[in-house]
Amino acid sequence: MTKQNAKRALISVSNKKGVADFAKSLVDRGWEIISTGGTARLLREENIPVFEVEDITKFPEILEGRVKTLHPNIHGGILARENKKEDLKELEAHQIGPIHMVVVNLYPFIDVVSKDNVSHETALENIDIGGPTMLRAAAKNYFHTVVVINPQHYKNIIDELDREGKVSENTRFELAREAFQHTAEYDAFIAAYFNKVSSHDATENTFPYHLNLSYRKAKELRYGENPQQKAAFYQEIKYKEGDLASLHQWQGKDLSFNNINDLQAAWELVKEFKETTVVAVKHANPCGVGMARTVLEAYNKAYEADPVSIFGGIVAVNQEVDAQTAEEMSKIFLEVIAAPAFKPEAIDILSKKPDVRIITIPLVNNSENSWDFKKISGGLLIQEMDTEPINVRQGNVVTTQKPNEEQWKDLNFAQKVVKHVKSNAIVIASQGQTLGIGAGQMSRVGAAQIALSQAGGKAKGAVLASDAFFPFPDTAEQAVKSGIKAIVQPGGSLKDQEAIDVCERNKMAMVFTGKRYFKH
Numbered sequence: 323m324t325k326q327n328a329k330r331a332l333i334s335v336s337n338k339k340g341v342a343d344f345a346k347s348l349v350d351r352g353w354e355i356i357s358t359g360g361t362a363r364l365l366r367e368e369n370i371p372v373f374e375v376e377d378i379t380k381f382p383e384i385l386e387g388r389v390k391t392l393h394p395n396i397h398g399g400i401l402a403r404e405n406k407k408e409d410l411k412e413l414e415a416h417q418i419g420p421i422h423m424v425v426v427n428l429y430p431f432i433d434v435v436s437k438d439n440v441s442h443e444t445a446l447e448n449i450d451i452g453g454p455t456m457l458r459a460a461a462k463n464y465f466h467t468v469v470v471i472n473p474q475h476y477k478n479i480i481d482e483l484d485r486e487g488k489v490s491e492n493t494r495f496e497l498a499r500e501a502f503q504h505t506a507e508y509d510a511f512i513a514a515y516f517n518k519v520s521s522h523d524a525t526e527n528t529f530p531y532h533l534n535l536s537y538r539k540a541k542e543l544r545y546g547e548n549p550q551q552k553a554a555f556y557q558e559i560k561y562k563e564g565d566l567a568s569l570h571q572w573q574g575k576d577l578s579f580n581n582i583n584d585l586q587a588a589w590e591l592v593k594e595f596k597e598t599t600v601v602a603v604k605h606a607n608p609c610g611v612g613m614a615r616t617v618l619e620a621y622n623k624a625y626e627a628d629p630v631s632i633f634g635g636i637v638a639v640n641q642e643v644d645a646q647t648a649e650e651m652s653k654i655f656l657e658v659i660a661a662p663a664f665k666p667e668a669i670d671i672l673s674k675k676p677d678v679r680i681i682t683i684p685l686v687n688n689s690e691n692s693w694d695f696k697k698i699s700g701g702l703l704i705q706e707m708d709t710e711p712i713n714v715r716q717g718n719v720v721t722t723q724k725p726n727e728e729q730w731k732d733l734n735f736a737q738k739v740v741k742h743v744k745s746n747a748i749v750i751a752s753q754g755q756t757l758g759i760g761a762g763q764m765s766r767v768g769a770a771q772i773a774l775s776q777a778g779g780k781a782k783g784a785v786l787a788s789d790a791f792f793p794f795p796d797t798a799e800q801a802v803k804s805g806i807k808a809i810v811q812p813g814g815s816l817k818d819q820e821a822i823d824v825c826e827r828n829k830m831a832m833v834f835t836g837k838r839y840f841k842h
Contacts, residue, residue, distance in 0.1 A: 328352060328354045329348075329352065329353045329354070329422045329423070330353065330354045330356060330399070330420065330423070331345075331348055331354070331355055331356070331423035331425060332356040332357070332375075332391075332396070332399075332400070332421050332425065332456065333345055333355055333356070333357050333361055333365070333425040333426075334357060334358040334359070334361050334375075334425070334426050334452075334453070334456075335361055335425060335426060335427045335473075336427055336428065337473060340473045341361065341364070341365075341425070341476075342365060342370065343476070344473075344476040344479075344480070345357075345365050345370050346368065346370050347480045348423075349371065351480075353422075353423075354371075355370065355371065355373065356373045356374075356375060356377075356378055356421070357372045357373070357374065358375045358383075358391065359383075359387065375391055375396065376390070378393075378396065378399075378419075379391075379393040379395045380395070389452075390452060391452040391455070391456055392452055394418065395416075395418050396421070397455070397456075398412070398413060398416065398418040399418050399419055399420050399421035400456060400463060400467055401459050401462070401463050401467075402418075402420050402463075403463065403466055405465075405466070421467065422466070422467060423460075423468040423469075423470065424456050424459075424460035424467060424468070424470070425470045426456050426457050426460075426469075426471065427453070427472075428450040428453040428454060428457075428504075429448045429449065429450040429453065430448065431445070431448045431449055431450065431508065431511065431515075432508070432559055432560060434448045435511075442519065445515060449512060454505045454508060454509070457469055457505050458501070458502070461497075461498035461499075461501040462498075464494045464498035465491070465494070467494075468493075468494055468497060469501045471497075471500060471501050471504050472500065475497065478493075479493075506536065507536040507538075509534070510534035510535065510536035511559055513530075513532070513534045514534065529704060533702070533704070536559055537556035537557060537559070538556060538557055538559060539554055539555070539556050540555045540557045540567070541554065541576075542554045542555075543582075544576070545578075545579065546579045547580060547583075551579075553579040555579075563684045563686050564684045564686025564687065566582070566585065566586050566589060568683060568684060569660070569681050569683045570681070570682045570683075571679060571681055572669060572680040572681070573669075573672070573673055573676060574658075574677055574680055575679060577658070577679060581636065581658055581679065583606055584603045584604070584606055585603075585638070585658055585660055587603050587606045587608070587636075588601045588602075588603040588608070588636045588637070588638035589638050589660060591608055591611070591739065591741075591742040592638040592640045593640065593687055594712065594738040594741070594742070595613060595738065597613050597614075598614060598616060598617055598619075599611065599639075599640050600612050600617065600621045600623070600624040600637060600638070600639050600640075601624065601637070601638045601639075602628070602631070602632040603635055603636045603637075603638070604631045604632070604634070604635045604636070606744070607743055607744055607761040607762065608739055608742060608743060608756065608759060609627070609628040609631035609632055609635060609759065610623075610626070610627030610628045610632055610756055611623075611624055611735075611739050611751075611755070611756045612624035612755050612756075613754035614754055617641050617643060617644060618646045618647045618650065620639075620754075621647050621651065623754065624755075624756075625650070625654075626755070627756045627757065628756075628759075628776070632654065632656075633654055634655055634656070635657060636656070636657055636658045636660070637651065637656055637658065637659045638660045638661070639660070639661040639662075640661075640662070640685055641662070642661060642662060642664065642665060643659065643663070643664045643668045644667075644668055645665060645667035645668050645671060648665075648667070648669075649671055651672065652672060652674065652675055655678075656678055657678070657679065658678070658679045659678060659679070659680055660681040660682070660683055661681075661682060662684060664680065664682065687709075692706075693705065693706060693707065694706070710837075712734060712737050712837075713734065714733045714737050714833055714835055715730055717833040717834055717835035717836065717837075718813075718833065718834045719832070719833050720813065720818075720822050720833070720834050721822060721825045721830065721831050721832045722826060723826075723830060723831040724831055725785075725808045725831045725833065729785055729807060729808040731754070732753065732784070732785040732808070733785050733808055733810045733833060735751050735754055736749045736751035736756075736785055736786070736787035736810065737787045737839075739751065739756055739787070740787040741789070741839040742841065743762075743789065743841065744762040744841050745789050745790065745839075745840045745841050745842060746762070746765065746766045746768070746769040746789065747759075747760065747761055747788070747789040747839075747841065748766070748769040748772070748773040748774075748786060748787070748788055748789075748797070749773060749787045750776075750777040750780075750781055750784050750785070750786055750806070751784060751785055751787070752780065752784035757776070757777035757780045757784055758772070758773035758774055758775070758776035758780075759772075759773055759776065760772035760773035760774075760776075766790070766792060766793065766797050767794070767796045767800060770786070770788075770797045770800045770801065771800060773786075774804045774806075781804040782804065782805030783805060783807050784806055784807070785806065785807065785808045786806045786809045787809075787810045787811070788810070788811040788812075789839040789840060789841065790812060790838050790840060791811055791812050791813055791814045791815040791838070792811060792817070792818075793815050793817065794817055794820070794821075795817060795820040795821045795824050798824040798830075799824055801830070802824060802825075807830060807831065808831040808833070809830065809831070809832045809833070810833045810835060811833075811834065811835070812835055812836055812837055812839075813836060814834075814836070818834075
């Protein structure tokens, strides 16, 4: 039998950390506890008096526990407004006691479906129905009902009860806001799961009509791209190993907005290569890429590709960084060095430059079946990530002159790089090294001029890759003047034949891939 005028808390949690101590603290302050299932058993084992939900509802749990709290005696108690006489009269008429606090966290649906080979039936059984309903009801009625989803709040709530005799309106509002965010995130993840399941049916569209996204703030950043812009870093609820969100920072200053953005560009490019490769990025564009037998050789190639731009840049490596490479890296200022691993000696060497950020990320390619987002005013653009492996040998040689073996390797290398350069993009490369990169230009010939100028005399005998077709033969003409020996481009221009004719007259090979690589 409940005590008259006693405060009542309904506690039903899947995360039982600290809940017994919290319940005991409430009981010691004159509260009564209502509970269910495993939570009730735990509290009884700790000698904490508990009323079962069915004591309140006068109705047993049914359908193997699927229905237990969905009852007017529960939701009437949660939703009653104690400043409204009409509500109190209805409670009295129906012999319903008010519930002043709801302490609930939900079935671990997110954790369950994130595991491998989880059956659809198991997923369905881990969708909480009663929990979100109680949380939303309590949050809606936060003026009169305290809602708690996070064990971290237990101590503060008890402290506030002792200090103020109640939980303040401001605290109740913040707890309600957290509860609504939690249930929204929970529902968004369930919707995402159902979208993922439905996408296995070939008749379903790739993109759902309703897109529900949920992210958690990992940290606030000092500022955005510029000091006048505020910024923060958010992570997916369940990011995967190998995602940039799974990075571990060993040393250095906090990552900035630009660091993270540039690191994303560097990491996506370095993952294109199975061979030992080092990528240097500045302002989200590669400024130097080197591929070699060892990390040291690859780093030196990336550095020598553009020793000016790499200063203050982001470097990504797809192999473990050794001591020799760390010694070379420490000779200049680098903002970030990222790799799957660093040898302990390499960490020791780089630790002498405490500001450089040392990052490890598992080298796992998680781009398959993922989306690329671009925010626009009032909307969102979404596209599939382009994860198709690059192999220019599958293209069509449209000239009499065919690439030799070394040129094929260089064309493939250059094509992988140009895919990650902002359009219009041209890459000049030779022997696993970029020699010139023309990025983000309004005209293709302008991008080619920048890349060829940067390459200088090294362009002789090198290859050229373009992210899109040549609208005019001028880029091919520029390539001829600089001594380029092979070109790879998508083809598809009305003036393709004019570019081919330029190559034919100068015994230069040209390969059409049919694959465009715009990047904006």
